[in-house]
Amino acid sequence: MLTKILEKKREEVLSLTIPERTNVSERSFYSALKHSNRKPALIAEVKKASPSKGIIKENFHPVEIAKAYEAGKADCLSVLTDESFFQGHRDFIVEIKKEVSLPVLRKDFIIDHKQVEESRNIGADAILLIGEALEAKELHELYVHAYELGMDVLVEVHSLAVLEKLMSEFTPKILGVNNRDLSTFKTNIHQIKTISTSVPKDTLLVSESGIFTFEDVKTVQQEGAHAILVGESLMRGENQTAAIKALYGEENE
């Protein structure tokens, strides 16, 4: 599946037009995670659909969802902008940034410098770069470009082998461990354990995907996660603010 997504992305990049820069505030994704409302910090994802689950939310209003996440004291947002596989759109970030004050991660498959510029211009505060999708040197060049433009980067890996290749090039400030294997879609909530001992102490570690319960949250925190990135389990119900509270075991407080 990742191969198919990347093929499509390469096609899209050829005809990509970079919009004018939107006039919205720049926010530090890194600081919001570092000085979070909760432990572990929460990156709440605005996600309509996915290749592994199909449609997750029929009645989908991205700005309303983002506002509900803010009301639930999420630390940051992740917004899917890929149209072909996730039914996202880059305009979701533009609209959300006008109405919500949280830092926004652009969740997409970034493989080209034009997409880095596009991300800054639509108002993204951070971008995702996937270790399994890029050569280490290429990823580092895109990473440097993003920081030059004032954005943070969530560098994501699934395996220790890919992390080791990246770390021979540089050490990311924020490292996501995807619990989902993007070739099989299988999730393993303990994936972070295979990696956490190889990561320097001052790198912020994020556990991503397949987090559904308070037990899951406690587990990944015990295994080294400073933050979690959650989509489906927050998106499924009617009330996203209540879903955050339930995820952190705060329903009866």
Ligand SMILES: O=C(O)c1ccccc1NCC(=O)[C@H](O)[C@H](O)COP(=O)(O)O
């Ligand atoms: O979610 C998918 O099916 C997927 C398939 C192929 C590439 C990426 C995919 N997801 C992107 C993500 O990393 C997740 O949206 C994110 O970690 C949240 O996961 P979840 O809480 O399980 O929705």
